[in-house]
């Protein structure tokens with residue numbers, strides 16, 4: 001990857017020494033990260049819930065430890081995220097917050113204070129942020145409302161302010177809008193909503209550098225392998241439109257769900273590998289794509305098992321390494337694609 005000017009990376013987590021987690025404090029996972037990764041991202045530890053126990057308090061204990069470790073072993077870290085613009089992903093205290101007599105001022109100060117505090121704490125140590133995460137409702141393509149955006153005035157003002165505050169506080173960082181729209185036909189409304197949002201940012205001069213394509217992708221069965229051809233059409237049109245506006249692309253959270261495949265592990269793993277290869281070939285045809293981050297290196301710690309278990313209860317296998325840290329065909333597929 002380095003030879004081609006690319007970085008492969010992964011999310012990682014906080015954990016006590018010896019904990020069986022996707023943590024830097026887990027020696028087996030730490031070794032895997034150091035061997036295969038050129039960039040890392042904290043899975044949960046920069047989110048408001050993690051660092052913002054209340055309106056008046058920050059807690060950076062875990063995040064500091066993670067970033068400190070990454071620096072010690074020479075791995076750059078991305079920031080995820082400065083605002084997850086959905087009520088269910090903001091801390092409960094924030095959704096219930098009393099913004100007082102001048103709500104737009106109070107909301108402005110809360111949000112800008114958050115971004116300032118985080119960005120200035122890490123300064124040049126973080127060169128890329130998912131500034132806003134998942135603001136578009138895939139059901140109708142509109143922006144979500146949150147307590148913060150109601151207090152501030154509107155979702156659009158909230159997102160614009162978030163990016164402007166991030167640029168001011170981290171002038172040298174890549175600022176990313178991150179979302180999970182995909183090529184699937186059922187995602188047309190989501191894609192259209194994201195395009196409208198990105199067009200609006202351009203029209204209003206909002207400082208956004210790249211679209212984060214999360215890439216929690218789903219195979220469509222063993223006979224419907226992804227090839228460049230099957231991703232042509234809507235997905236290419238979407239990415240062409242995004243890049244034509246001047247946005248770069250980042251793969252921020254790659255993992256692969258095998259929904260329509262039989263339980264046979266070899267069959268599943270090969271289909272997942274083929275699918276990953278086809279997907280990366282399409283994505284890497286866009287020269288601005290330099291960073292490819294997996295949402296976890298091993299099936300052992302992947303969030304997918306809890307998020308969407310397989311109907312037949314067979315363990316999920318969405319990552320390049322299996323639950324015993326053995327490399328799977330998906331790892332070879334990534335290596336072949338780059």
Ligand code: XIL
Pocket residue numbers: 043044133214253303
């Ligand atoms: C997920 C984490 O992996 C889980 O541990 C947590 O419980 C919920 O969030 N899109 C994102 C990530 O932007 O932050 C999500 O991470 C996965 C989907």
